[in-house]
Amino acid sequence: MQVLAGDIGGTKTALAIAEVRSGRLSFLRSRNYASAAYPGLEEIARDFLSTERRRPTSAAFGIAGPVRGGRAEVTKLPWSIDERQLARRLGIRRVRLVNDFIAAALGIPRLSRSGSVVLLPGEAESDGPIGVIGAGTGLGQAVLVRVDGDGIAVASEGGHADFGPRDEREDRLVRFVRKGFGRVDRDRLLSGEGLGHIYDFVKFDHRASDAPAVARAFPGNDRAAVISRFALSGRDALCREALSLFVSIYGSEAGNLALQYRATGGVYLAGGIAPKILPALRRRSFRDSFRSKSPLEAFLSRIPVRVVLEPKLGLLGAAATAYRIAIETTR
Known part of the structure; x- marks a missing residue:
């Protein structure tokens, strides 16, 4: 067929x-x-x-x-x-x-072994809900539950829920983005566009300007790709800080998803961005943000997280x- x-x-x-x-x-x-x-x-x-x-x-x-x-x-x-x-x-x-x-x-159940890679190890329950989150053009979310052996997916528009800042820096980030857009949802920050907003905030927060090489690279190119490239190569401090903050927010939101759905079957990062910034996701910032949710740190530490590589x-x-x-x- x-x-x-x-x-x-x-x-x-x-x-x-x-x-x-x-x-x-x-x-x-x-x-x-x-x-x-x-x-x-x-x-x-x-x-x-x-x-x-x-x-x-x-x-x-x-x-x-x-x-x-x-x-x-x-x-x-x-x-x-x-x-x-x-x-x-x-x-x-x-x-x-x-x-x-x-x-x-x-x-997700049809992925080959090479279709995803472990980001955070854990102990997945075979019949537990699986959370799926992905930053790309926007921020998508869903959960896969098993009923009588069949996988049933439940949609979510959680990417458009309000973003909740966790500290003073993120308070400043929200105030900065709100000036341009009013309401700040998760999609506004966890997306390709969002990485650009975070970079602009970091630049504003430090009262800095684009490095000459970064400024030359922006015109005619995807800003998120430029920021990621300069961050991962270590060639620009503002880009590194912006990507680090993006990864921290990504980890926190993935942890929120795990809590909302009790995703004991694991969490998968889909979307176009995660595979491209995998080295940054492997740093401690993502793990700490995913798990640091008192009083449920132990629960979250048992949930495995994988990055989907299958396009x-x-x-x-x-x-x-x-x-x-x-x-x-x-x-």
Whole structure:
């Protein structure tokens, strides 16, 4: 059986044709698109399917935004998507829209051994909830629970919950960001855009200016990538401090997720940023922020944390969803 899977983000849209045989999933073809270059998902899907001789049996798309009643609004794009309309226009019998971190959570059980790496060791409970959090264009969160042997993913818009500063420096950070945006949510800081805001705050807090090399690198490039590169190479003190603060906040929020869902099955860091800053995540700052939550330090110290390295995690979960709805149709 062949199905269409999609991972729809504010920056990138990834589509793939997956084949499922005896429950095993493999990708036959995939392609990435720049989301903002297209008026909607339909146009991207039509282009992708133009070389297919026959339409896939079903399709599922993980959407970076809330999904209700088969309709979705992409948080950082002017796209409205309706699964019934999409099914009709693409000529695919069954189409399902899910939150992108629902797809990510459903992809976790299908990761290969090399698809993730241990960040913090622990003792995962085989039937415990698994928390998934990921900073990228925005901040996504979800939980995977096991019911009668099946994995059920529960969506969350926790990335848009209020950010809670932990100390005086973070108080100043919130005041700084609030001047430009008003309310400060977690997504405003734990994202590619957020790393830029944190860098701007560090620069302001020290009454400093961009180093000449950093200033030359910013124009025409992704600011978060520039900051990360200079931080990881040790070439700029402001970038190092900004990334260190970002990692500390990331660790704290991952710990919050573990507490909220009692994620004894482990916590997975998904999203595009974590693999790129893995050396920084391995430093003590992430671990201390994740576990330093009195009176539950001992509980959190037993929860393992892994970083997802598999770039097709969302596609894996979307493909699994497409396969499931295809099977339901035949029953």
